[in-house]
Amino acid sequence: MTDTPLISLRSATFGYADRTVVEGVTLTQGPGEVIALLGPNGSGKSTLVKGLLGLSDHLGGEVVLFGTPLARFREKPRIGYVPQRHSLSSSVRATVREVVEVGRLPLRPFWRPSGSEDARAVDEALDAVGLRDREREDVATLSGGQQRRVLIARALAAGPDLLVMDEPTAGVDAANQAVLAEVLSGLAARGTSMLIVTHELAALRDVVTRIVCMDAGHVDFDGAPTAWASGHRGHEAGDAHHHPSPTEAGHSPGLAGIVTDTLPTREVRP
Numbered sequence: 708m709t710d711t712p713l714i715s716l717r718s719a720t721f722g723y724a725d726r727t728v729v730e731g732v733t734l735t736q737g738p739g740e741v742i743a744l745l746g747p748n749g750s751g752k753s754t755l756v757k758g759l760l761g762l763s764d765h766l767g768g769e770v771v772l773f774g775t776p777l778a779r780f781r782e783k784p785r786i787g788y789v790p791q792r793h794s795l796s797s798s799v800r801a802t803v804r805e806v807v808e809v810g811r812l813p814l815r816p817f818w819r820p821s822g823s824e825d826a827r828a829v830d831e832a833l834d835a836v837g838l839r840d841r842e843r844e845d846v847a848t849l850s851g852g853q854q855r856r857v858l859i860a861r862a863l864a865a866g867p868d869l870l871v872m873d874e875p876t877a878g879v880d881a882a883n884q885a886v887l888a889e890v891l892s893g894l895a896a897r898g899t900s901m902l903i904v905t906h907e908l909a910a911l912r913d914v915v916t917r918i919v920c921m922d923a924g925h926v927d928f929d930g931a932p933t934a935w936a937s938g939h940r941g942h943e944a945g946d947a948h949h950h951p952s953p954t955e956a957g958h959s960p961g962l963a964g965i966v967t968d969t970l971p972t973r974e975v976r977p
């Protein structure tokens with residue numbers, strides 16, 4: 708059973724009510740893979756990952772999670788989710804630890820108080836994102852990048868088999884992006900499988916094992932980072948249209964040092 712794909716999509720279609728946004732996606736993610744999901748704004752990346760979580764509508768094709776068809780999938784804590792543009796509200800007072808503890812709630816009946824296993828999982832999640840020493844601080848006093856790490860810890864606290872993150876480095880300054888990349892690197896080294904929607908591939912170049920690129924609701928590249936990098940050599944950053952297949956792209960010696968910002972569309976956020 709260890710070889711069972713975490714995600715298996717065959718001609719999958721997702722959207723909202725009767726509006727199709729993502730169409731005909733065939734994609735498999737195996738254990739230990741760290742996939743960067745790239746693509747221009749509006750190409751359907753968020754809709755695709757939300758579809759895995761039941762947050763957008765599955766409109767057609769086959770979607771199988773951990774060997775179970777989506778419609779019958781009940782083990783939601785197996786997928787940890789860090790949503791897009793999510794920061795922690797300053798209107799609710801909570802400590803870093805309290806926010807991370809929320810990640811444990813789906814794992815026990817509401818009437819059962821948290822126990823030593825919950826405490827250990829929260830400790831480990833805080834360690835993994837490097838915030839154990841800040842656990843008693845009010846989350847509202849943390850920077851945006853640190854809050855993003857709190858949200859990653861909250862997702863990790865449930866012990867997911869797959870971590871899905873929607874633009875974890877967006878809106879975070881370069882120094883904090885580097886810290887986040889280190890956190891994700893540490894998780895990858897421990898074998899954590901990740902599906903990361905991102906516009907900032909350069910920050911994650913040492914973490915990613917595979918690149919999937921979407922354009923207009925379709926997957927138009929799925930291959931090794933080296934193939935992606937060599938396929939984009941000689942192209943202007945910001946080229947939204949040419950994403951060669953791995954076979955077309957050939958091979959290159961390694962990702963580090965090659966991938967700079969060769970993304971289809973650079974998103975500029977204040």
Ligand SMILES: Nc1ncnc2c1ncn2[C@@H]1O[C@H](COP(=O)(O)OP(=O)(O)OP(=O)(O)O)[C@@H](O)[C@H]1O
Pocket residue numbers: 723726728746747748749750751752753754755
């Ligand atoms: N809740 C929704 N209801 C209806 N349409 C939506 C909804 N959310 C997104 N869309 C539409 O789906 C399309 C794809 O959006 P999506 O957020 O999936 O793209 P994306 O590739 O993640 O973009 P970005 O890089 O800007 O986050 C867009 O046209 C968007 O307007």
